[in-house]
Each structure stands twice: as structure tokens, then as C-alpha cells.
Amino acid sequence: MPAAEAVFRQEFAVKGGDFAKAGVVACRIKELLKDLGLNAAAIRRAAIAAYEAEMNVIMYAWEGRIDLAVSPGEVHITVDDRGPGIVDVELAMTEGYSTATPEMRELGFGAGMGLPNIKRNSDVLHIDSRTGEGTRLKIVILTNGHGTT
Amino acid sequence: MIALKDVLALLDGELLTPSTAPDVAFRKVFASDLMSDVLTSAEPGSLLLTGLANAHVVCTCSVADLAAVVFVHGKRPGQNVVGEAQTKSLPLIATKMTMFEVCARMAGLVEDGGHARR
Numbered sequence: 001m002p003a004a005e006a007v008f009r010q011e012f013a014v015k016g017g018d019f020a021k022a023g024v025v026a027c028r029i030k031e032l033l034k035d036l037g038l039n040a041a042a043i044r045r046a047a048i049a050a051y052e053a054e055m056n057v058i059m060y061a062w063e064g065r066i067d068l069a070v071s072p073g074e075v076h077i078t079v080d081d082r083g084p085g086i087v088d089v090e091l092a093m094t095e096g097y098s099t100a101t102p103e104m105r106e107l108g109f110g111a112g113m114g115l116p117n118i119k120r121n122s123d124v125l126h127i128d129s130r131t132g133e134g135t136r137l138k139i140v141i142l143t144n145g146h147g148t149t
Numbered sequence: 150m151i152a153l154k155d156v157l158a159l160l161d162g163e164l165l166t167p168s169t170a171p172d173v174a175f176r177k178v179f180a181s182d183l184m185s186d187v188l189t190s191a192e193p194g195s196l197l198l199t200g201l202a203n204a205h206v207v208c209t210c211s212v213a214d215l216a217a218v219v220f221v222h223g224k225r226p227g228q229n230v231v232g233e234a235q236t237k238s239l240p241l242i243a244t245k246m247t248m249f250e251v252c253a254r255m256a257g258l259v260e261d262g263g264h265a266r267r
Contacts, residue, residue, distance in 0.1 A: 023208030030212060040193075040214070047212040048188050108201045108209070111185035120189070 006069035006076070008036060014054055016062040016083065019107060025066050026051035029077070036070055042143040045121040046075045049139050052114045052121075053079045059104050060084065061134065077139040086129040093119065093127075150174040151258055153217055153240055156196065159254050160219065162242040165231050169240040175216045178255050180248065184209040191215060198251055202226040207234045207241075217241070221248045 010032065012025040030047035038046075050066065057064035061083030069076040086092045093115050100110020119125045124140035153173040157164060179191040180198040184205050187197060193214035199206060202224040210218060217240040220226065225243050226234075234241045244251060 020204075022205060023212065026212050027208060044193060044212075044214050051209070051212045052188060107203060108182060108184035108205050111183050113185045113189050117185070117189050 006071045008032070008068075008070040010068050012066045012068070014057045014064045014066060014081075016058060016060070016064070016081075018058055022055055022058050022107075023051055025054045029066075029068055032068065033070070033075065038070075038075070038143050042075065042141055046077065046141045049118045049121040049141065050077050052118045053077065053137055053139065055109055056114050057081045057083075059100060059110065064134075073142060073144045075141040075143055077137075077141070079137040079139070080134065081136075082134040085131040085133055085135055086127070087131055089127050089129055150176055151178070151196065153242075155258065156217075156219065156255070157242060159258055160242070160244040160246055160251055162219065162244040165226070165241040165243055166235045166239070168235050169238055173217055173240055178259060179215070180252055187215070188213055196255075198248065198255065200224055200248055202230070204230050204233060206230070207237060207239060210239055211237045215239075219244060219251060221246060221251045 014025060026047050029050045030043060033043045033046055054066060061081035064079060064081030067078040091097055095116045096112040098110050098112030104110035118139060122139045123142045126138040129135040151174060175194055175196045177192050177195040178198060179195045181187055182199055182201045187209050191213055194216050197210060197215050197218045198221055199218060200221050202220050206218060207230055219242045221244060223245045231241060
């Protein structure tokens with residue numbers, strides 16, 4: 001699903017370890033999608049997927065970029081980070097599996113639901129991770145009412 | 150529907166965000182200190198009961214479309230968090246009751262169809 005025909009596009013920077021700004025990008029994405037007039041269910045799914053992805057960059061990576069591209073019927077969220085990568089993607093997709101630190105858990109995150117919840121709230125999820133280099137998530141949310149939540 | 154004013158009365162709560170709409174109502178209640186669980190399982194429009202009092206609570210509720218928050222066990226968020234909630238029109242309530250007490254009382258309110266027992 002190419003996003004070349006995007007009618008709206010914006011990129012956001014995310015800094016690893018910057019817990020004070022956690023959620024800022026997801027909240028901004030939600031506002032932008034509201035302004036674009038998407039349906040509430042699609043906005044919620046996109047915002048939750050973006051929030052989980054943003055938290056993953058903050059918790060585990062050194063830095064990252066989140067690219068939002070909206071085209072008729074689709075929202076594309078692409079997250080590129082520079083970081084340790086995911087050693088075992090299949091294991092990381094298991095609900096409850098987590099490598100979070102106690103500090104992350106004290107903030108209410110790191111329950112091992114991030115990637116599974118991104119998958120749950122997206123129609124397409126591609127994960128490409130290279131150990132020691134970083135991870136790319138390609139998330140697509142269909143906005144025509146065919147979503148699962 | 151459960152009205153915010155009934156929750157305030159039942160929990161002897163304090164509304165921390167006086168500028169938010171007083172006529173908020175909800176059908177469901179979700180209790181958790183884990184924002185991961187809220188993002189995974191809470192239904193849109195629910196009332197959140199939590200012992201976590203940081204900025205992530207407001208952000209999570211905004212992203213997941215929750216209607217209001219009750220901070221239990223005397224937990225109070227900082228002024229920056231309250232300000233952010235007011236900006237997002239998210240009512241915040243503080244109560245000294247424990248999570249167990251709050252859940253027990255809210256369960257009664259849900260069973261009564263939203264009419265507070267006084």
C-alpha cells in the first residue's frame with residue numbers, strides 16, 4: 001500500500017529517553033486526523049498505534065522519526081528508530097513479553113503489550129529490525145470503517 | 150449512564166478541573182495503574198480509576214478517548230498535569246478512598262443504573 005498519493009504528510013522527531021515528552025507526537029497526530037475529518041474509530045486506532053510506537057522509541061531507542069501520511073481511505077504511520085533493534089520480533093509480538101525497566105513500569109508502561117497493541121489497532125503492520133542498528137515499523141490503518149476496533 | 154456529579158458525591162471526591170464540563174456521563178468504568186492496559190482494554194467514553202498520577206494518564210486518556218479520571222488513595226497530579234487535562238477538557242477527580250473502596254462503590258453505582266446511593 002504505497003502512501004505516494006498522500007494528501008497530507010508530516011514528520012515528527014522523537015528522542016530516546018525523553019519521558020517528559022512522551023505522547024506529544026501521538027496527541028498531535030490525533031489532532032491532525034481530527035482536523036482532517038476522519039471517523040472517530042479510525043482516529044482512535046491511529047492515535048493508540050502511534051502512542052505505543054512513540055513510547056517504544058522513547059523507552060528503547062536512541063532517537064526516531066514518525067512519519068504520518070494520510071491518503072483517501074488510509075493512514076500510514078512509519079516509525080524509524082536508531083537503536084538496539086529487536087532481537088526476536090516473534091517473541092516481542094507475544095502479549096506480556098517485555099524487557100522494560102522498573103522505571104518504565106512505574107510510569108505505567110512496559111507491560112509487554114506495545115507491539116501486540118499496535119498490531120491490534122492496525123490493518124497492516126510490517127516490522128523490519130536490525131540488531132544494533134534500529135527498527136522500522138510500517139503501520140497502515142484503513143479509514144473506511146473496515147477496522148476491527 | 151453514570152453522571153460525574155454522582156461519582157463526586159459517592160467518592161467524596163474533589164473536582165480538580167473546575168473548568169471542565171459538569172455534565173459528563175459514562176456507561177463503563179475501567180480501573181488500572183497500567184496505562185498499557187488502558188490503551189489495550191478500556192472502551193472509549195469510560196471513566197478511569199487509577200493510582201498513577203503523572204502526565205501519561207492525561208495523554209493516555211486523550212489518545213484512547215476516556216471521559217474522566219478518578220485518582221484514588223489520596224494521589225494528586227501536579228498542576229502541570231491538571232492544566233493539561235483542562236486544555237483537553239478531561240475532568241480529573243481526587244479521592245482519599247482506596248482503589249478497593251472506590252471499585253466497590255462504583256460497582257454499586259453501575260448496578261444501580263447510575264443512580265448514586267446516598
